[in-house]
Amino acid sequence: MGNQMIKGTPKRKTREEILELSAPLFAQHGYYGVSMRDVAAVVGLTQAALYYHFSDKDQLYLDAVAYQFRERELTLKDLLAGNGVPWERLERFVAGLARMMATDKDFLRLIQWVLLDTDETRQNTLAKYVFRDLFVAVHDLASELDPHQDAHLLAMSILGLVIFHFQTGATRKFMPGHRPHQHRPEVLARHVCELLKRSLAAVDGEAG
Amino acid sequence: MGNQMIKGTPKRKTREEILELSAPLFAQHGYYGVSMRDVAAVVGLTQAALYYHFSDKDQLYLDAVAYQFRERELTLKDLLAGNGVPWERLERFVAGLARMMATDKDFLRLIQWVLLDTDETRQNTLAKYVFRDLFVAVHDLASELDPHQDAHLLAMSILGLVIFHFQTGATRKFMPGHRPHQHRPEVLARHVCELLKRSLAAVDGEAG
DNA sequence: GTCTATATAAGGATAGAC
DNA sequence: GTCTATCCTTATATAGAC
Numbered sequence: 238m239g240n241q242m243i244k245g246t247p248k249r250k251t252r253e254e255i256l257e258l259s260a261p262l263f264a265q266h267g268y269y270g271v272s273m274r275d276v277a278a279v280v281g282l283t284q285a286a287l288y289y290h291f292s293d294k295d296q297l298y299l300d301a302v303a304y305q306f307r308e309r310e311l312t313l314k315d316l317l318a319g320n321g322v323p324w325e326r327l328e329r330f331v332a333g334l335a336r337m338m339a340t341d342k343d344f345l346r347l348i349q350w351v352l353l354d355t356d357e358t359r360q361n362t363l364a365k366y367v368f369r370d371l372f373v374a375v376h377d378l379a380s381e382l383d384p385h386q387d388a389h390l391l392a393m394s395i396l397g398l399v400i401f402h403f404q405t406g407a408t409r410k411f412m413p414g415h416r417p418h419q420h421r422p423e424v425l426a427r428h429v430c431e432l433l434k435r436s437l438a439a440v441d442g443e444a445g
Numbered sequence: 446m447g448n449q450m451i452k453g454t455p456k457r458k459t460r461e462e463i464l465e466l467s468a469p470l471f472a473q474h475g476y477y478g479v480s481m482r483d484v485a486a487v488v489g490l491t492q493a494a495l496y497y498h499f500s501d502k503d504q505l506y507l508d509a510v511a512y513q514f515r516e517r518e519l520t521l522k523d524l525l526a527g528n529g530v531p532w533e534r535l536e537r538f539v540a541g542l543a544r545m546m547a548t549d550k551d552f553l554r555l556i557q558w559v560l561l562d563t564d565e566t567r568q569n570t571l572a573k574y575v576f577r578d579l580f581v582a583v584h585d586l587a588s589e590l591d592p593h594q595d596a597h598l599l600a601m602s603i604l605g606l607v608i609f610h611f612q613t614g615a616t617r618k619f620m621p622g623h624r625p626h627q628h629r630p631e632v633l634a635r636h637v638c639e640l641l642k643r644s645l646a647a648v649d650g651e652a653g
Numbered sequence: 654g655t656c657t658a659t660a661t662a663a664g665g666a667t668a669g670a671c
Numbered sequence: 672g673t674c675t676a677t678c679c680t681t682a683t684a685t686a687g688a689c
Contacts, residue, residue, distance in 0.1 A: 267477065283675080293665080293666080294666090408572035409601070419598060480681075
């Protein structure tokens with residue numbers, strides 16, 4: 238078989254299918270844990286066909302990860318972009334990020350793989366073109382929330398407070414004080430917002 | 446050649462050398478990124494010799510990681526165990542953890558690999574026998590710091606505030622507001638302690 | 654305890670037909 | 672654009688000599 242491409246049909250369809258279907262594999266097992274044969278199997282192609290669309294495994298991986306990041310990044314930036322006092326934007330962002338981390342486990346794992354990547358080129362590419370814009374937005378919000386603090390550190394702390402909880406999700410159930418409702422994104426978002434609000438409100442109280 | 450073992454000599458020496466020397470490899474490249482050949486090469490043995498000491502690659506990896514964790518865990522628990530008011534113990538712990546994360550990059554990476562592990566048995570083993578004791582200590586401290594809060598969530602937040610900053614260490618330099626001194630463990634520890642102190646002090650102020 | 658040699662499988666990548 | 676067939680490399684693991 239091999240459904241022949243009708244002339245004029247967008248040529249990108251297969252390529253995007255590969256990107257979409259390979260992402261969960263890379264999320265689960267990482268770059269070295271996934272073979273070109275594995276990718277070919279989920280897409281329903283032979284290994285050789287992948288090399289028509291991508292020069293090598295490295296390129297396929299990089300494109301698949303970047304593709305996922307670009308989609309999610311838009312969602313997250315939207316949460317930060319709207320109007321409202323800084324507190325409202327923070328709450329909206331923390332809630333949205335928590336929901337995404339809870340729902341979209343593959344995305345969370347891709348973030349973790351990128352942070353562990355030892356290929357400098359690959360990591361820098363993703364950091365610059367994918368993380369950066371989002372971080373800029375969080376950074377700006379942080380400096381609005383408290384102009385007296387190091388906005389870079391505060392921004393990283395906000396992200397870390399949310400993301401780390403979900404990174405440890407699988408091991409949390411063996412730890413003391415664990416209760417299932419802690420996995421719910423609203424519960425975590427509330428915990429994080431309260432922590433930050435009290436912390437920054439304390440500064441206002443002193444300064445104002 | 447092959448230096449013959451004298452009877453009575455502790456048999457464990459080679460085994461422990463393998464554990465020590467393979468850990469940095471696994472820290473850098475993860476389970477799938479390291480071959481038995483790689484391990485053999487750094488130890489100065491042939492591949493086959495490894496199978497005298499370990500039944501398979503899985504066992505070698507598990508033992509190597511557990512070995513590293515046990516060592517570090519003792520150091521961290523010591524920081525928490527001493528006397529002093531809760532604040533002092535928190536500051537000591539945060540400073541010590543930050544210093545360890547900054548110094549011992551391999552250990553930080555091993556933590557990240559464990560969090561990404563999809564082998565449930567392996568992850569549960571490490572979580573139960575290695576993370577758990579440390580978490581218990583942080584959990585207890587958290588409930589002393591603020592009895593009105595969810596100690597489980599607070600403990601995780603304390604750990605996340607420190608660890609996440611170092612996880613993102615490699616990509617941070619492309620983000621706005623970055624300055625080199627932020628990588629210094631004392632600077633981060635101070636940031637984290639101030640954040641927590643203000644947050645929990647705010648509660649005291651309201652409650653007391 | 655460690656070696657050499659090897660079985661056996663899985664990996665990335667290419668050539669050439671269709 | 673995708674297939675079949677194949678090359679070459681690397682991987683885990685074992686057998687048996689020393």
